[in-house]
Amino acid sequence: MILYDFVPAPNPRRVRIFLHEKGIEVPTKQIDIMKGEHKKKEYKKASPLSQVPTLELDDGTFITESIAICRYFEALHPEPSLMGDNAEEIAIIEMWQRRFELLLMIGIANTYRHGHPAMAALEDQIKEWSEASRPRVIKMMYWFDKQIEDKEFICLNKFTIADISALVCFDFAKWPKIEIPSDCINLLNYYERLNSRPSAKA
Numbered sequence: 001m002i003l004y005d006f007v008p009a010p011n012p013r014r015v016r017i018f019l020h021e022k023g024i025e026v027p028t029k030q031i032d033i034m035k036g037e038h039k040k041k042e043y044k045k046a047s048p049l050s051q052v053p054t055l056e057l058d059d060g061t062f063i064t065e066s067i068a069i070c071r072y073f074e075a076l077h078p079e080p081s082l083m084g085d086n087a088e089e090i091a092i093i094e095m096w097q098r099r100f101e102l103l104l105m106i107g108i109a110n111t112y113r114h115g116h117p118a119m120a121a122l123e124d125q126i127k128e129w130s131e132a133s134r135p136r137v138i139k140m141m142y143w144f145d146k147q148i149e150d151k152e153f154i155c156l157n158k159f160t161i162a163d164i165s166a167l168v169c170f171d172f173a174k175w176p177k178i179e180i181p182s183d184c185i186n187l188l189n190y191y192e193r194l195n196s197r198p199s200a201k202a
């Protein structure tokens, strides 16, 4: 088994944090997307969309999509549970994890990828898209600030994959210089809590 990874990138980090929380070690191979290694013919056999992460199983099966990879490991190693123990938990965690992806991560990615000169190598940039995305991310941060009020974790009173996506979003947001607003005290405290877990270094 091998995990195709790129340490600086946010999506592979979600998988690495997940594995760290589970105490699972998987050999990794770095695919440098800034050098275009993900677009080489050989890697496209693993990931036809030229993205990281990708997990290659021992029988040669490739699994792309960060959350699909996490789901694979959750099924093999159910403890500690990070994706829910029953139908209701699974649905609630999925709801929150998708909210972080759809309401924050996509906006952050659009702000950065369409705005930063270094990203011109990876993106047909539309500067207006970057500019339009930035305030929407900040607006959603205010929404999440309200959602996390009086809670330690975003759902079910326990650490889940939704919190992993949240942490990765907050760090990714720094790339296009979007900080959690200073009056989002709940969100800032939540970020601190997540960032102080050993897995945050993964």
Ligand SMILES: N[C@@H](CCC(=O)N[C@@H](CS)C(=O)NCC(=O)O)C(=O)O
Pocket: 009, 010, 011, 012, 033, 038, 050, 051, 052, 053, 064, 065, 066, 067, 122
């Ligand atoms: N939905 C995918 C997204 C993966 C993704 O966007 N990966 C980025 C790095 S964080 C990538 O490989 N980008 C390469 C490119 O844009 O050319 C997942 O969650 O695995």
